Amino acid sequence: MPAAEVARVARHLAALGATYQCNGGWAVDALLGRQTRPHGDLDLFVDAAVVPGLVAWLEADGYRVVEDWLPVRVELRDGARAVDVHPMRVAPGGDGVQALLGGGSLVHPAAGRVVGTVGGEPVVVADAATLLALREGYAPRAVDRHDVALLRGLLDGSAS
Numbered sequence: 001m002p003a004a005e006v007a008r009v010a011r012h013l014a015a016l017g018a019t020y021q022c023n024g025g026w027a028v029d030a031l032l033g034r035q036t037r038p039h040g041d042l043d044l045f046v047d048a049a050v051v052p053g054l055v056a057w058l059e060a061d062g063y064r065v066v067e068d069w070l071p072v073r074v075e076l077r078d079g080a081r082a083v084d085v086h087p088m089r090v091a092p093g094g095d096g097v098q099a100l101l102g103g104g105s106l107v108h109p110a111a112g113r114v115v116g117t118v119g120g121e122p123v124v125v126a127d128a129a130t131l132l133a134l135r136e137g138y139a140p141r142a143v144d145r146h147d148v149a150l151l152r153g154l155l156d157g158s159a160s
Helices: 003-016 024-032 048-060 128-134 142-156
Strands: 020-023 042-047 064-068 074-078 081-090 096-099 105-108 113-118 121-126
Touching: 003 020, 003 042, 003 048, 003 113, 003 121, 020 024, 020 128, 024 042, 024 113, 024 121, 024 128, 024 142, 042 048, 042 096, 048 064, 048 074, 048 081, 121 128, 128 142
Parallel strands: 020 121, 042 081
Antiparallel strands: 020 042, 064 074, 074 081, 081 096, 096 105, 113 121
16 A cells, blocks of 8 residues: 555545544554555544545545445455545544444544654554554564554654
């Protein structure tokens, strides 16, 4: 997933005034302000009210839905471009409530949203502590270990 495409999607959401946050590897790199590894997709958590319009916008640009598990997530791809959209209901106060597969929900606190940069463009992301917490509870892949090391560096002040 190219940096320029991440920035383009973020600009579109900002123009809509949508509540969103990027999670995953691109969020880690946005916090650092530089790309540290290749990324297969953009993990995007966005106000459920704008998801239908976002999907239509992406489809008009060549993306196709490859996995539809709505209301939990929908994945769209176009060659090297891939966006994994996770709808969240925006609660009063701005917290995002994401439905989970198998039931239940996960809250993405508004206070945990910060602005990073991808390709020199501002992108709303989850903060380092939130991103680290989201990597718990499953067997880490090499990219997860890479991201965790960077997040720990950000949290302890040793990241460069």
